[in-house]
Structure formats: C-alpha cells, structure tokens
Amino acid sequence: MDRLDIDELPGARADLLCFLVATLAASRTLTYEWRIDHLVESCRIWLARNAVAMHWLDRVLLGQLALKIAKNELQDSGIAVRQSDVPALFTGEMTLNRASTVVQKMMKLCKESL
Template identity: 75%
Template structure:
C-alpha cells in the first residue's frame, strides 16, 4: 500500500487533529491525566490506518495543538467529554464516530484552528 502525504488528502489534517483531540479528551476523562503518550500512539495509529505520512515535527506540533484544544478550547466551545461520552466518540474500529454530536462539534473547532 502506498502512502500519501497528509496534505494530498483533503480534510486529513483536520480529521487527524480531531481524532487526537478526541483521544486526549477521552483519555483525560478516564484517567484524570493529560497523557502525551496516548496522543503520540494515537497519531501513529491514525497515520498507519489511513496510509498517510507526516513529517515528525508536524506530528509533534499537531499533537501539542490537540492537547491545547482538549484542555482549553473544547471547554471554551462548550464541549465537555464525560466518561459516559467516551465510547460514543469512537467506532468499534477506534475511528471517529462522525454520527456523534460531540465529534461533530470537535471537528468544527479543529477546522477553525487549521
């Protein structure tokens, strides 16, 4: 399977950011910690699953942005992720559940930032 640069796939950067924000928010909801390692691993998983490559520095910057969004910007947008919301954020294959209104609102925030 050939891999594509993230910018060759329209919307991929916003999709990845939203996935990382959802991962960070879900992880925090469950552990009460902001886990950088979860964001890093989730980024690698998403890139592999979507056959996309991204420069390591861009991955670091996007991961930092995801943590910032999860910590502050979601709250400012009126989005809270409770333990009861976590399962609804993701599909059975651990992709974003685009039917979730929380994910839809997260995506709006992410697209505005990019």
C-alpha cells in the same frame, strides 16, 4: 505500500487533529491525566490506518495543537466530555464516530483551528 503525504488527502489534517483531540479528551476523562503517550500512539495508529505520511515536526506541532484544544478550547466552546460520552466518540474500529454530536462539535473546532 506507498503512503500519501497528509496534505494530499483532503480533510486529512483536520480529521487527524480531531482524532487526537477526541483521544486526549477521552483519556483525560478516564484517567484524570493528560496522557501524552496516548497522543503519540494515537497519531501513529491514525497515520498507519490511513496509509498517510507526515513529517515528524508536523506531528509534534499538530500534537501540541491537539493538546491546547483539548485542555483549553473544548470547555470554552461548551464541549464537555463525560465518561458516558467516551464510548460514543469512537466506532468499534476506533475511528471517529461522525454521528456523535460531540465529535461534530470537535471537528468544527479543529477545522477552525487549522
């Protein structure tokens, strides 16, 4: 299967960034740690699920941005992810739940950060 470059798919970079931020925030809420292994695996899963290719350096840079947003900017933007919020961040297929107001706020922040 041929993969599109991430920049050939409109909105894909923001979607991936938001997915990574949500994953980091959920992981932190549940484990009390910043799990970089979850970040790396989530990036791989998202890229495979969407049949999208991304240069390894771009993945690292986007991952660093996701960590920065999750660690510093969510709280500053009034976005708190509590344990009760975690199931609502994702659908049953582990994609972003776009109906969630928390995800909507994260997406706005991610788009502004790109």
